[in-house]
Amino acid sequence: MLNVAVVRFPGSNCDGDALRAAEQVGANAYFVWHRDTGLDGADIVLLPGGFSYGDYLRAGAIARFSPIMQAVQRHAAAGGPVLGICNGFQILCEAHLLPGALLRNAGLTFVSKPVDVVVEQTATAFTSAYEPGARLRLPVAHGDGRYVAAPDTLRLLEAEGRVVLRYVPSSEGSPFQPNPNGSANHIAGIANGLGNVVGIMPHPERAADSMLGAGDGLGFFTSMDAKVPSP
């Protein structure tokens, strides 16, 4: 059985949903606290959404230095899968486990609504259950989701196929406003070079239960496996 650690920071608020989504696919999921120094034998780490440390200074900036993040760094360096959702994505960027940064939404408002995204890379630890090009409808809920990176970094991400999720352009007839935050290249999620570390702004854990009327996010959890598919 897969051991899935869901990291709880003070201010995490999607931790329970992430735990439940992992349990739904049969994983042994449990919480670890930000002051813990070990992951209790986790195969997979989930950094949930929320407002760790109140988003003080910058979203994710303080969480990055919590004791548990040393263990997450070691886990990722050893090829272990890590998924950062929303605030978790912000933390992964601050921790330099993923390149770039997430800034205030271009429209300045907190955006909470469903968006349509395309799965562009399926050779990652969390998207292998999807077909390449699959369109998903997932909720977003963030104030700081505008992905930015240096032009060289963006070129590299595109050239290496490391854009995992992209907001569907408006020209494709989505009923939802495309790109809710003004992110570069309409990026909604990226991976590291090995595909074991993935950060996304949308919330698949809030769309992982068909009883709640949305199952498009479940694939992120059914994809979970201790080994990472090679790109």
Added chain:
Amino acid sequence: MSFRVHVRVMPRTGLLDPQGQAVEHALSALGFAEAGGVRIGRAIELEVAAASRGEAETRVRQMCDKLLANPVTEDYLLEVEES
């Protein structure tokens, strides 16, 4: 010795600063059409114990590089004064 250090963290030039733009529009709406180029950053003040002004500055630069500013998106300026 103790130093009071003023750190000014600003969004990197060329990056979209929607807060600055919104404030610029608001100023214009209030009749201050002469205001332009508004950018919004963050000011941080701290006391630093150090043997010299140079040491204080070096240490605070390290703090900025590690935590106070995000090198991907922000630049910072320091002012050091004896306290």
